[in-house]
Every structure is written in C-alpha cells, then in structure tokens.
Amino acid sequence: MTYTGWILLTASLVGLSCGIVGVFLILRRMAMMADAISHTVLLGIVTAFLITRELNGPHMLIGAIITGLLTALLVQWFHSRGVQQDASIGVVFTTLFAIGVILIATQVGNAHLDTKHALMGEIAFVPWEVMNVPLLGEVPKATFMLAAVLLVVLVVILAFYKEWKITSFDPALAASIGIPVVLLHYVFMSMVSITTVASFDAVGAIMVVAMLITPAAAAYLWTDKLSIMLVLSGAFGVISAFAGYYVAVWLDTSISGSMAFATGIVFLVSFLLSPKHGVLSRYLYRYERPDQEEQQIDAVS
Template structure:
C-alpha cells in the first residue's frame, strides 16, 4: 500500500473503533468520560515510560489502560460521595492530565513525547515504523495494533451486546435482573481505555475525543435502533477519516485537525437534514399539519 493509503487506513481504524465505543458512551450519558480518559491516559503512558523506558508496545498499552481505569474509579468514587458527576469528571480529568504534563516537562523531556504530540498526534509518521506480518507483509505497527484492538472491540460488543444494551438504557433494571452492573461498567471502561491508548499515539487526544463522541452523536440523530446506530457511527468515523484527509491535503494543514473538523461538519449536516431528529424535519412537519 502507498504512504497515503496507510495514513487513511490508520485513521479509518481509529474512526471505526472509536465510533463503536462512542455509541455506548452516548447512551450512558458519559460522553465527556471520553474526553477525560483520552487526556488522562497521558499520565499512564508517561509512568509506563518511566518504568520500562519505552513509549510503544505493551507497556504503553498497560499504562494507558490503568490510567483509564483509575479515571473511571475516581470519578465513580467522587460521584458516590455526592459530588456531581460533571464536577467529578472535571476534577479528575484536569488533575491527572496536569500530573502527566508536569512529568513530561520534568522527567521525560528528552523523549519523543511532548504535550503537542499528545494533543494532535503525528499520523504522517505512522508508515515509517513497520513490522512484518506473515501473509500480509510489512504493516505499520500502529495500524496493526489498531486492527487487533478493533477485533477485540467487535468481539466484546458481540459477546456482551444484550448486557450493555440493558445497562446503557436502564441500569436499575439490569441490577434487578441480577446483572453485574459495576463489573460490566469497568469492563466497558477498560475497552474505552484500550481503544483510546491504541489511537492516542497516532492521532492525538483531540481526534480521539472527536471520533469517540461526534460520530455516535451523529448516528443518534438518524436512528433509535442500537444495531443500526453502531453501524452508522462506525461508518461516520471512517467517512470522516477519508474526507478529513482530503481537506488536510487541500488546505495543507493538520491531518488530525481536519479529520476532527470533518466529524463536526457531518454532525451539522445530519442535525439539519436527519428525517427523525433533524432541524429541518421538525420545522417542515408542523407546516404539513396546517
């Protein structure tokens, strides 16, 4: 595959994985948890580097997962202590992210890891670091990791589809049916953390947040059926990757920034034209009744 093709495929994998996970975040009304985890994984990555002296591979993944779980645990703990959920998110998110930034500045400043890289990523570097896969040839390491993560995400969605569907729409009913709501919650947050960490190095925190929230919110405008919502959300994520790259090439600007912008543009178009929840349909329907 060409240099450009690997960049687009990598971004499309981010959009697909994040789009699938984002649907459940939207339904659980935890969209800003994506923002929190996508930033606090920085702390996990920095600590993992300080321990292993590596910023790629399994150590980074484990560090990010632990940071994501710590974020979810602290938010849940503060909320159980009668602190508002949005306030809990703000406190945990800013504190852990700030610790990560300070550690970068004071402890790992000479490494290829900085705040700008953490926020925007550098997807154009992805094709330069490859690994050989039998039958497939040389594949960028970040792309291979995202392929594995996508398979993991799809597997767990299939296995726990009914359980996550119930806990997302009605956690009280799920608890009354004997489902382990808290365990399912932390399993889901683990998957969000895995998806975030795998995407983090390639595209940065901003695009991860955009891909986790906006395609799912867009899909929510088009349908009320969960399965179709998952398909649409993943599709919008992939579409944003393709269109965003074209915009970035046209304007000669940040690829991640252009893809994040594209998710917003697709949302605006859907918000205006969706036949169910679109602004125009809500304006036309009363006119038709007159």
Template sequence: MTYAGWILLTGILVGVTCGMIGALLVLRKMAMIADAISHTVLLGIVLAFFVTQSLNGLPMLIGAGLIGLLTAFLVQWLDSSGVQSGAAIGVVFTSLFALGVVLLSFVGDGVHLDVQHALMGQISYVPWNTWSLGGINLGPKAVWLLGGVLLLNIVTILLFYKELKVSTFDPKLAASMGIPIVFLHYLLMSLVSFSTVASFDSVGAILVVAMLIVPGATAYLLTDRFGFMIILSACLGALAAVMGYGLGVWLDVSIAGAMATSCGILFALAFLFSPRQGVVTKWWNRKVLKESVNHP
C-alpha cells in the same frame, strides 16, 4: 501500500474503533467521562514508559487501561461522596492529566513522545514508525495496534451485546436480572482507554474526543436501533476519516484536525436534515402540515 494509503487506513481504523465505542458512551450519557479518560491515559503512557523504557503497544495499553479504570473509579467515588458529577470529572481529569504533562517533561528529546505529539497527534508520521519481523516490514505499528484494539472491541461487544443493551436503557432492570452492572461499566471504560491510547499517534489526546463522541452523537440523530447505531457510528467515523484526509491534503492543513472537523460537518448535516430529528426537516414538516390544514 503507499504512504498515503497507510495514513488513510490509520484514519479509518481510528474512526471505526472510536466510533463504535462512542455510540455506547452517547447512549449511556457518558460523553464527558470519555473526554476525561482520553486525557488522563497520557499519565498511563508516561508511567508505562518509565517502567519499561519502551513505547511498545502492550505496555502502553496496560498503563492506559489502569489509569482509565482509576479515572472512572475516582469520578464514581467523588460523585457518590456528594461531589457534583461534572465537578468530579473536572477535578479528576485536570489533576491526572496535569500530572501526566509534568512527568512527560522528564521523558527526554530522544523519545517520540512529547506534549505536542500527545495533545494533537501527527498522523503524517505514522507510516515511518513500522514493525519488522525477520527483516520483513509489516507496516506501521499504529495500524497493528488499532487493528488489535478494534478486534477486541468487536469481540467484547458481541459477547456482551444483550447485557450492554439492557444495562444501557434500563440499569435497574439489568440489576434485577443479575447482570453485572459495575463490571460492564469498568469494562467499557477499559475499552475507551485502549481505543484512546491506540489513537494517540494519529490524533492525540484532544482530537480523539471528536472521534469518540461526534460519530456516536451523529448516529443517535439518524437511528433509534441499538445495534444499527453502533454500526452506523463506526461507518460515520470511517467516512469522517476519508473526508478529513481529502480536506487536509487539499487545504494543506493538519490531517487529524481535518478529520475532527469532518466529524463536526457530518454532525451538522444530521442535526439539520435528519429524517426524524433534523431542525430543517421538522420545520419543513410543520410547514407542509400547516398548508395542508389551511388548504385541504
């Protein structure tokens, strides 16, 4: 595959992986906790490097997963202790993220991990960081890592589809049916952590928030069907990646930034022209209704 092809494939995998999990976060009104986890996993990555002296996929996933769970636990604990929900997220998010940034300064210049890379990502470098087996180049590590996390997300959603659907729309009913609400909550937080760390090389800790939330928010404006919203969100994430790549190359700007911008463009179009909830659509329908009343 060509250099451009690897970049485009990586972007699409980021969009699909984050998009399908983002749909669940939007439906559960947990967008801000995703923002927090997308930053605090930096601490997990740095701690994993200190332990293993390696940036291989598995240690990073384990470190990010543990810190993601810790973030969700601390937010829930502070919230149940009387701290306002938004404040709890802010305290945990800033504290753990700041600690990760401080520890990151001790990593060293010889390692492909620094503050700029962690915050903004650099998808243009992804094709050069490859895996080899027996002298055979298997392609970029980021593609394999994203592919593995995407497969994990798909399998998890399929296995717990009914439980996720019931607990998302009616937690009390789910609890009365014996569905493990707490387990599903932390399972979802783990998937968010894995999806975030898999996207680090491509879009970084800041722009991954756009991939996690905006496609799901866009899909929410376009459909009210649970399963279709997950699929649509993944497709919108992939579309934003393709649009962003083209926009980034055309304007010679950050490709990751252009992908996030494309997410915003798609959301704006849905917000204005969605068949049911679009601002322009509602205005036009009111205008047509008013004219039909005045001129029967």
C-alpha cells in the same frame, strides 16, 4: 501499500473503533468520561514509558487501562462522597493529565513523546514506524495496534450485546435480573481506554474525543435502532477520516485537526437533514401532531 494508503487505513481504524465505542458513550450519557479518559491515558503512557523506556503497544495499552480505570474509580469515589459528577470528572482528569504533562516535561526529555504530540497526534509519522507481522510483512505499529484493538472491541461488544443494551437502557432492571452492572461499567471504561490509547498516536488526546463523540452523536439522529446506530457511527468515523485527510492535503494543514473538523461537518449535516430529528424535517412536519398529544386528548375526552 502506499504512504497515503497506510494513513487512510490507520485513520479509518480510528474512526471505526471510536465510532463503535462512542455509541455506548452517548447512550450511557458518558461523553464527559471520554474527554476525561482521553486526557488521563497520557499519564498511563508516560508511566509505561518511564518504566519500560519503550513506546510499544502492549505496555501502553496496560498503562492506559490502569489509568482509565483509575479515572473511572476516582470520579465515582468523589461523586459518592458528595462531589457533583461533572465537577468530579473535571477535577480528576485535569489533575491526572497535569501529572502526565509534568512527567513528560521533566522526565522524558527529547523522546518522541512531547505535549504537542500527545494533544494533536502525528498521523503523518505513523507509516514510518513499522514492525514485522507474520504473513503481512511490514506494518506500521500504530496501525497494527489499532486493528488489534478494533478486533477486541468488536468481540466484546458482540459477545455481550444484550448486556450492553440493557445496562445502557435500564441499569436498575439489569441489576434486578442479576446482570453485573458495575463490572460491565468497568469493562466498558477499559474499552474506552484501549481505544483511546490506540488512537492516540494517530490523532492525539483532543481529536480522539471528536472521533469518539461526534460520529455517534450524528448516528443517533438518523436511526431508532441500536444495531444501525453502531454501523452508521462507524461509517461516519471512516467518512470523516477520509474527508479529513484529503482536506488536510488540499489545505496543507493538520491531518488530525481536519478529521475532527470533518466529524463536525457530518454532525451538522445530520442535525439539519436527518429524517427523524433533523431541523428540516421538524420544520416541514411542524403541523403534524405527534401521537403523544393525540393519546392524551383521547384520554381526556
């Protein structure tokens, strides 16, 4: 495959995994947790690097899961002891991220890992870091890891689809019929963590938040069906990846920045044009009374 081909494939894998995971982040009202985990996985990556002296897939994934869960647990722990949820998220993630930054600056030195790389990613380098995969030949490491993570995400989402749905919509009912709501919460946090760390190399800690949140938020505006929202969100992620890459080539600018910008454009278009929630349709149908009011008027008369 060509250099451009690998970059587009890698970015599309980021768009797909983040898009799918992002749907549940939005529906569970946990967008802020994505922001938090995308930063704290840095600590996991640095720690894994310090222990193994390698920037390899499995170690990084394990480091990311541990710090992701640590973030979720700490946020919950402070919150249950009277700290407001958003304040708790803000305190926990900045502190863990700061530890990561200090460790990079003092312990890691000149390795591939530096703060700018961690924040912005460097997808342009991805095709050069290859590994040998049986049957497929030489594949960039980051691409292989993303494909593996996407597979895990798809299997976990599909296998427990109804559990994700009910715990997102009505956790109290879910718990009352015996579904392990808390366990699923931490499984989900682990999925967010591995998706983030796999996307990290390609787009970095800040842009991965855009990929997690924005396509899902746009998809939410187009449909009233969860399954369609998942498909749309993944598709928006891929579209943003392609558009972002070509805009970056055209303007000769940061690829990850352009991709995040492209997600913003997709969202803006959705916000203006979507048939159900869009600004335009609201304007066009502003004189139509929604069902709700009719019903209430019926009830009164």
